Amino acid sequence: MTTSSPPQELPAVAEGTRPRTSPPRRTSRRRPLGRDIRKDWRLYSLLVIPLVYLLIFKYIPMAGNIIAFRRFRAGGSMFGDEWVGLRYVQKFLEDPAFWKVFSNTAILGVLSLIIVFPMPIILALLLNEVRKTWFKRFVQTVSYLPHFMSIVIVVGMVMQLVSLNGTVNSVITALGGDPVNFIAQAGWFRTLYISSEVWQTVGWGTILYLAALTQVDTQLYEASRIDGANRLQQTWHVTLPGITPTMITLLILNIGTFLSVGFEKILLLYNPLTYDTADVIATYLFRVGLVSNNFSYATAIGLFEAIIGLVLVLGANALSRRVVGSSLW
Structure with missing residues (x-):
């Protein structure tokens, strides 16, 4: 016959006090970096x-x-x-030729941000509204192709189109106008450069935005339709806020390269007749540093350009974090 032991009495707790409890234990600890590398060394080897x-x-x-x-x-x-x-710094700060190329670079940078940067966003929004899969893939394929062409081919095609006997002047002549020597006129250089940039980069730039559009919650569209929103209102209040982090990240990166406009394309596209609007910091450094062998002067200008880019990135990131609430870091 078994006997049960009497129940043990719990210790009395003074009135107004709480029983002491031990703090919860942390179930997960961060592994040391060395152990993590030894475990996943194949992945780390890719770096x-x-x-x-x-x-x-x-x-x-x-x-x-x-x-x-x-x-x-x-x-x-x-x-x-x-x-x-600071002799070379003082030299380029007092050089009128430097400030001329600096203003040309700034104008092309502003035009790229205003015209080139929004184009992939607009194309991605338009493709997002297409319901025919075959047509959407066709447009994507055609718009991607210029990205895979070399700069030499792109510039060659531009020169063939706008030459005196090219397609553009043939159309102008057919309409009763006089041929225009676009390549030899400084006033047309920025138009040619920005147009070729849009044609070459707009398709490839839509890839990130189309990927970001797939992450937008579809229930938000259903809720907006119930509230009576049309397609334009859904785009403005649902789609654009959904891809805002991607837009802000790419905008900050583009601002960082504000003064680093396409050196290769400009070097191939410009000529002494278009220096007034086409000569930028990169081509000026090429002539000063490599052609004239003034490496110290060219390095001082390049360092000045890099410092400005760093300031623009930090300023754009801080402004974005304060105003929009989204930033690169």
Whole structure:
């Protein structure tokens, strides 16, 4: 016959006090980085080539910026022969030719942000409304193709179209007008450059926006239709807010390259007759540094351009975080 032990009495708790409880234990701990690397070393090995590329071609060359403050002579020391301080900085700040190319660069940068940047967004919104799958894929394929063409081919096609015997002048002549030498007139260069940029980049730029559109909750569209919103109102109040983080990220990145307009395309497209509107910082550095062998002066201008880009990125990111609530970091 078994006997049950009497129940044990719980210790008395003083009135007005709470029983002491132990803090909850953390069930998950962050693994050390070394252990994480040993476990997933195959994934981390994929970072080796990009990191080596950045180290060799991006970070190590930064040491060469020292020649912006030192006099560099061919055949001498890699980091310059003598210290000259801010001599080259003062030189380009007092150079009217530099401010001319700086204004040309700023104008092309503003035009790119105002015209080129919104075009992929508009095309992505239009493709999002297409219900015929075959037509949507056809438009995407056709708009993607120019991105895979080299700059040389794109510039060659532009020159063929706008030459005196090209397609554009043939249309103008057929309508009773006189042929226009677009390539030799400085006033037409910005139009040619921005138009070719739109044609070459608009299709490829829609990829990120179309991917962002797939993440928009479809229930928001159903709720807006119940509230009586039409397609334009749904686009404005549902679609655009859904892709705003992607838009802000790409806008900040574009602002960072505000002064780094397409060097290759401009170098192939411009000529001495169009220097007045076509010459930008990148082409000016090419002539000053490589053609005239004034490396220290060119480095000082390049460093000035990089500092401005850094300030623009930090300012755009802070402004976006304060106004929109979304930022790159």
